[in-house]
Amino acid sequence: MGELISNTGATCRWRRRKEERPAEILAAALKTFSSKGFAATKLAEVAKEAGVSKGTLYLYFESKEALFKAVVSEFVLPQIARAEEQAQQNTGSIKLLMIKLLEQWQINVLETELSGITKMMIAEASNFPDLATFYLENVIQRTRRFVANLIKLGIEKGEFRQCDSDYAARAFLTPMVFSAIWQHSLAPFDDSYDMNEYLSIHLDIFLRGISKDSFE
Amino acid sequence: MGELISNTGATCRWRRRKEERPAEILAAALKTFSSKGFAATKLAEVAKEAGVSKGTLYLYFESKEALFKAVVSEFVLPQIARAEEQAQQNTGSIKLLMIKLLEQWQINVLETELSGITKMMIAEASNFPDLATFYLENVIQRTRRFVANLIKLGIEKGEFRQCDSDYAARAFLTPMVFSAIWQHSLAPFDDSYDMNEYLSIHLDIFLRGISKDSFE
Amino acid sequence: MGELISNTGATCRWRRRKEERPAEILAAALKTFSSKGFAATKLAEVAKEAGVSKGTLYLYFESKEALFKAVVSEFVLPQIARAEEQAQQNTGSIKLLMIKLLEQWQINVLETELSGITKMMIAEASNFPDLATFYLENVIQRTRRFVANLIKLGIEKGEFRQCDSDYAARAFLTPMVFSAIWQHSLAPFDDSYDMNEYLSIHLDIFLRGISKDSFE
Amino acid sequence: MGELISNTGATCRWRRRKEERPAEILAAALKTFSSKGFAATKLAEVAKEAGVSKGTLYLYFESKEALFKAVVSEFVLPQIARAEEQAQQNTGSIKLLMIKLLEQWQINVLETELSGITKMMIAEASNFPDLATFYLENVIQRTRRFVANLIKLGIEKGEFRQCDSDYAARAFLTPMVFSAIWQHSLAPFDDSYDMNEYLSIHLDIFLRGISKDSFE
DNA sequence: TATGAATGAGACTTCATTCAT
DNA sequence: AATGAATGAAGTCTCATTCAT
Numbered sequence: 064m065g066e067l068i069s070n071t072g073a074t075c076r077w078r079r080r081k082e083e084r085p086a087e088i089l090a091a092a093l094k095t096f097s098s099k100g101f102a103a104t105k106l107a108e109v110a111k112e113a114g115v116s117k118g119t120l121y122l123y124f125e126s127k128e129a130l131f132k133a134v135v136s137e138f139v140l141p142q143i144a145r146a147e148e149q150a151q152q153n154t155g156s157i158k159l160l161m162i163k164l165l166e167q168w169q170i171n172v173l174e175t176e177l178s179g180i181t182k183m184m185i186a187e188a189s190n191f192p193d194l195a196t197f198y199l200e201n202v203i204q205r206t207r208r209f210v211a212n213l214i215k216l217g218i219e220k221g222e223f224r225q226c227d228s229d230y231a232a233r234a235f236l237t238p239m240v241f242s243a244i245w246q247h248s249l250a251p252f253d254d255s256y257d258m259n260e261y262l263s264i265h266l267d268i269f270l271r272g273i274s275k276d277s278f279e
Numbered sequence: 280m281g282e283l284i285s286n287t288g289a290t291c292r293w294r295r296r297k298e299e300r301p302a303e304i305l306a307a308a309l310k311t312f313s314s315k316g317f318a319a320t321k322l323a324e325v326a327k328e329a330g331v332s333k334g335t336l337y338l339y340f341e342s343k344e345a346l347f348k349a350v351v352s353e354f355v356l357p358q359i360a361r362a363e364e365q366a367q368q369n370t371g372s373i374k375l376l377m378i379k380l381l382e383q384w385q386i387n388v389l390e391t392e393l394s395g396i397t398k399m400m401i402a403e404a405s406n407f408p409d410l411a412t413f414y415l416e417n418v419i420q421r422t423r424r425f426v427a428n429l430i431k432l433g434i435e436k437g438e439f440r441q442c443d444s445d446y447a448a449r450a451f452l453t454p455m456v457f458s459a460i461w462q463h464s465l466a467p468f469d470d471s472y473d474m475n476e477y478l479s480i481h482l483d484i485f486l487r488g489i490s491k492d493s494f495e
Numbered sequence: 496m497g498e499l500i501s502n503t504g505a506t507c508r509w510r511r512r513k514e515e516r517p518a519e520i521l522a523a524a525l526k527t528f529s530s531k532g533f534a535a536t537k538l539a540e541v542a543k544e545a546g547v548s549k550g551t552l553y554l555y556f557e558s559k560e561a562l563f564k565a566v567v568s569e570f571v572l573p574q575i576a577r578a579e580e581q582a583q584q585n586t587g588s589i590k591l592l593m594i595k596l597l598e599q600w601q602i603n604v605l606e607t608e609l610s611g612i613t614k615m616m617i618a619e620a621s622n623f624p625d626l627a628t629f630y631l632e633n634v635i636q637r638t639r640r641f642v643a644n645l646i647k648l649g650i651e652k653g654e655f656r657q658c659d660s661d662y663a664a665r666a667f668l669t670p671m672v673f674s675a676i677w678q679h680s681l682a683p684f685d686d687s688y689d690m691n692e693y694l695s696i697h698l699d700i701f702l703r704g705i706s707k708d709s710f711e
Numbered sequence: 712m713g714e715l716i717s718n719t720g721a722t723c724r725w726r727r728r729k730e731e732r733p734a735e736i737l738a739a740a741l742k743t744f745s746s747k748g749f750a751a752t753k754l755a756e757v758a759k760e761a762g763v764s765k766g767t768l769y770l771y772f773e774s775k776e777a778l779f780k781a782v783v784s785e786f787v788l789p790q791i792a793r794a795e796e797q798a799q800q801n802t803g804s805i806k807l808l809m810i811k812l813l814e815q816w817q818i819n820v821l822e823t824e825l826s827g828i829t830k831m832m833i834a835e836a837s838n839f840p841d842l843a844t845f846y847l848e849n850v851i852q853r854t855r856r857f858v859a860n861l862i863k864l865g866i867e868k869g870e871f872r873q874c875d876s877d878y879a880a881r882a883f884l885t886p887m888v889f890s891a892i893w894q895h896s897l898a899p900f901d902d903s904y905d906m907n908e909y910l911s912i913h914l915d916i917f918l919r920g921i922s923k924d925s926f927e
Numbered sequence: 928t929a930t931g932a933a934t935g936a937g938a939c940t941t942c943a944t945t946c947a948t
Numbered sequence: 949a950a951t952g953a954a955t956g957a958a959g960t961c962t963c964a965t966t967c968a969t
Contacts, residue, residue: 084949084950098405099405099406100402100403100405100406102318102319103318103406105941105942105943106942106943106944107942107943110952115950115951116950116951116952117943117944117951117952118944118945118946118950118951118952118953119949119950119951119952121943121944121945122949122950126943126944127943127944184465185402185460185461185464185465186316186401186402186403186464187316187402188464188465188468189314189315189316189463189464189467190315190316190319192468195464195465195468196468198465199465199468199469203465203469204469229471230476230480233472233477234480237454237457237477238453240457241453241456241457241460244401244457244460245401247405248401248402248404248405249400249401249404249411249414249415249419251405252404252408252411252412252415253415253419253420255445256449260446261449261453264450268484268488272484295931295932295933295967295968295969296932297931297932300932300933321958321959321960322959322960322961323958323959323960331933331934332933332934332935333934333935333960333961334933334934334935334936334961334962334963335932335933335934336961337960337961337962338931338932338933342960342961343960343961516928516929530837531837531838532834532835532837532838534750534751535750535838537962537963537964538963538964538965539963539964542931547929547930548929548930548931549930549931549964549965550929550930550931550932550965550966550967551928551929551930551931553964553965553966554928554929558964558965559964559965616897617834617892617893617896617897618748618833618834618835618896619748619834620896620897620900621746621747621748621895621896621899622747622748622751624900627896627897627900628900630897631897631900631901635897635901636901661903662908662912665904665909666912669886669889669909670885672889673885673888673889673892676833676889676892677833679837680833680834680836680837681832681833681836681843681846681847681851683837684836684840684843684844684847685847685851685852687877688881692878693881693885696882700916700920704916727946727947727948727952727953727954728953729952729953732953732954753937753938753939754938754939754940755937755938755939763954763955764954764955764956765939765940765955765956766940766941766942766954766955766956766957767953767954767955768940769939769940769941770952770953770954774939774940775939775940
């Protein structure tokens, strides 16, 4: 720690502090995994992007897989946590909350590198079972539970009609996952797809389908 | 002559099967591409699966990319052609035709290795632009045109209400693509997803949304 | 032989006669070896050029090396034999004979595919010792002996001054070998080299150097 | 710590030698290219010769072609540069300079592995056009220009008679190139060729031919 | 005799991971 | 803590030669 004393208090631009290393690596890893996918990502590229050497990656992360899990933990899970929190503090209608959550997801996930992680995971799950299990348990199922609970609440509150909340949660989430996938897949070759329109129509259908007053 | 006797009935180092080889290789390639994806597929594995040597693959296909394109031409395009033909010979309602087409797709694509090709392509398009363009032009766009025309016909015939046929085609196809993706992605880790139910509900929503008499 | 009877006398264009096969193969081999070299020549290419299958090559020639040796025997050795014959029947001066021999060599070797064989052999001798020995003994040394004898004769006849006939033979031959090499090497990239001028100047120097009356 | 003791003094799997590696690899490459030629050189062999793994080659050189170009730059070009420098600092006669340059070339090129590069290039130019162009521009043409300028200077100084300096440069260089070729071609099979005598006679002829006072 | 499908060793090259420094 | 040189297994693709037909 001795050598850090001179850094105390001062922001030392020319020598990044050790504490920042993992974050820098994770940011680089997010960017690279997101654009190239898991298998096609070269750790040399991550290292270069992070401004460290390849060896340094292994000081902080045991392996490529561990690095990916860390990326998920660092960037994906907080998104879910934030949504959960927001739900807990929500006082308005569930319907409005869900609209807002989708909007935020579009801004914070779909339009950022995070959507690349979703796509990557779906794309390569079958080749990396460990990653698949990790992602399924920590991201997919948790999100599904969260949305399902929201819907249950909506039903209890009389906003939504009786329905299978698990299934409804999937109906809500599937178009989101799909748009993330498409965004990083054929969309660049096929500019005719308007993701926002697609999502807003789906939201519309979803809400109409689940609302108690849908046929009034 | 003595040494030839031992060959009688024995396993030869190889057997001549000009006619069947390409089909055998394509079948093996379909299986492997479908389950592993493009990049992760090793030609050695395809060769083993086909019961030939690595070199033999190159007698029939110029490269890994060419092999994949041949798989698409051999297995995917005929599916589309068949659907197009069926549409041409259709005498009943467009609505019933679309129901039938979806059913057939479930049996012939979703529940076979073919869906793995769809998933593979979506998963790896960004890493293999040549393949992406090929697939987009020959499969995606052709299918979209086909379905869009079907919907236009339905509108002309008064079955469907006025709507953007391109968008409607996407609405019809997207859940199919998604289910193919999921099937080969996290579904094996997440047995709670009933694809058939998902698809039938989506079909229901789609048809209700597009029918002229839906809310009359 | 039975099936050849029907061919008797008639030139049957649509079915080349067995007797012609080896010659066709040799011609194709000459062409390919000459332009590509030994190692870079693919037997598939030779076969295609000859209009036969790869397997057929092995009916007539044991291996790639044997095929090359046959090319030398078929096309190169006769050139030497012809020169030897011509020398035997020569009645004029040795000097004029050598001029004529060089002229003929330019027409029949340098400007044909045969020069490619010379170059090829020089280029790849070290990688194919068997070929090297074969070529050295059957072509190089025989030619050297021939020219040396010619020079000895010239000395005996009083046309040439006393000198080491072996060395003089080399002095005569080296520029020929060099021009054959260059022709198939950097000449195509370096069009400023006029081979004919180079050779005629060398011939001039050689004859002046060896003539009895050179300083008269 | 116990397990580290065994490493003391032991043969490590590898040793870190950033500084020396490129030189070691280049030396190994020179040796191998020189004796086997470009196509027949296996990178595995170069690696073994250099005492490194195949992968290590790629840390320093992008490809086999790049490695060869580096060999030329490292070993061939400095020879030319040295000769050019020597010419610049020369105070004596051009004739004596050219004699000295040839002598040095015999020692530093002909009798070393460098002559193998000359031969290799001539031998394989037609199969590797990129290499051919590179070599022609950087070695052949530069050398020709250098010698031609020397001859022009000799003419200006009154040492040499009026003549085409380009052609004379070729006349000077051609026997050198030829002896390099022969050295690595049939010479090992044909010990009767005395390269030094060949070269000295050619030098003699060349100087006599070009000297102003040759026949005075 | 003729074929050409089939082989398999071996070429160049890539990259996650290790470890001496 | 940090480096980055080094590894080596594994990938795609080539081609002389073999042999069932």
